[in-house]
């Protein structure tokens with residue numbers, strides 16, 4: 001029999017140990033501080049559970065409940081689960097999704113329009129140095145994403161980079177996603 005085994009404390013509390021095993025484990029618990037602590041902790045947990053029986057009860061029988069869970073798993077088994085990605089750099093993002101560039105371009109175009117509508121235009125050019133670029137960060141209309149506008153007077157161009165966009169596998173889905181933002 002293995003010494004200092006928490007499973008033995010459980011068996012002792014469950015009344016599963018008989019004869020010399022029970023005698024031996026009880027004697028060990030009485031002499032070993034480590035196992036005595038384990039035994040008291042387990043007994044305490046049991047007392048607490050007994051004093052506070054669970055208030056929630058299953059509407060279904062356990063068998064039916066688990067069969068529902070099993071069905072759910074079977075149905076969703078093939079569906080990938082969306083896990084939030086860590087923030088990636090632009091290079092990482094493109095490297096990971098080489099086919100995503102058209103979608104990104106469309107996204108940028110849509111967000112450029114959106115940001116213009118939100119009147120997040122950069123300050124008048126007169127107040128800024130001629131070659132300087134301005135960077136404006138704003139919460140984008142897409143949940144959990146941030147739009148950053150890089151404006152260059154010299155290039156007369158504004159690039160809007162959006163981080164934290166949800167990933168869609170194709171353009172149609174991307175368009176649907178953004179079309180629904182206004183509603």
Ligand SMILES: [Zn+2]
Pocket residue numbers: 003004005028032033034035036
């Ligand atoms: Zn022990």
